[in-house]
Amino acid sequence: MERLLGLLKVKVVSGVNLAICDPLAHSSDPYVAIRLGQQKVKSGIKYKSTKPEWNEELTLSITNWTLPVKIDVFDHDTFTKDDSMGDAEFSILNFVEIAKKDFSHVPDDTVMKTIHPDKGNCFSTESHITWKDGKVSQNIVLKLRNTDTGEIILHLERVNIPGTVQ
Numbered sequence: 001m002e003r004l005l006g007l008l009k010v011k012v013v014s015g016v017n018l019a020i021c022d023p024l025a026h027s028s029d030p031y032v033a034i035r036l037g038q039q040k041v042k043s044g045i046k047y048k049s050t051k052p053e054w055n056e057e058l059t060l061s062i063t064n065w066t067l068p069v070k071i072d073v074f075d076h077d078t079f080t081k082d083d084s085m086g087d088a089e090f091s092i093l094n095f096v097e098i099a100k101k102d103f104s105h106v107p108d109d110t111v112m113k114t115i116h117p118d119k120g121n122c123f124s125t126e127s128h129i130t131w132k133d134g135k136v137s138q139n140i141v142l143k144l145r146n147t148d149t150g151e152i153i154l155h156l157e158r159v160n161i162p163g164t165v166q
Contacts, residue, residue: 002063006099007159008092010034010069012043012054016141018150020050021075021083029076030085032152036060036092037067045076059159065096071152073144086144088122088152098129099136099158106131117143124151 012032021028030052032043039060046052060069069092073085098112106112110131117123124141137157144150 004161005062005065005096006161008036008060008062008069009057009157009159010041010060011057011155011157013153013155014054015046015050015052015073016151016153018050018052018073018144019075019085019147021085028085030073031076033072033074034058034060035070035072036062037064047076062092062096062158065092068092071142071144071154073150073152084146086147086150088142088144090121090123090140090142092156095129095136095138095156096158099160103131103136104134108132112136 015030018028018030020026025048027048028050029045029047031045034041041058041060043054043056046054068089071088075083075085077083094113094115111128112131113129115123115127117125122142122145124143127138127140129136129138135157137155140154142152
């Protein structure tokens with residue numbers, strides 16, 4: 001049995017310039033699937049949109065912070081297999097390492113670390129791990145792979161659980 005290290009709250013904020021998978025409607029019916037190890041959670045479907053606004057919070061258990069978080073975006077189809085609209089992944093290692101520390105003495109809106117886009121990640125822009133309102137959080141814009149277009153915007157927070165390994 002793996003040890004619970006905490007919870008990762010992932011807010012799926014929105015999608016930008018997602019691929020058009022339904023050419024007749026000139027749109028798509030996207031949803032996001034997020035995987036961490038063996039866990040998988042899904043957002044709701046946003047019908048007829050290539051720039052969906054989800055603002056949905058999904059929660060994953062952290063049992064191994066070295067595993068990447070994997071994102072898949074799909075176009076929902078009623079009678080056929082859902083179409084892939086791209087994928088991305090990112091590491092939570094920096095985020096969890098920072099979130100484990102006590103920052104109660106740090107002023108709000110302090111940037112604890114900046115992660116730059118590079119070949120080793122799917123970030124579209126710099127991503128700041130920030131201390132605000134007593135929490136460590138991170139806003140992420142991911143460039144989707146295996147597609148011609150599209151980005152997914154996420155917001156991360158770690159939820160500490162009393163008695164879990166830090």
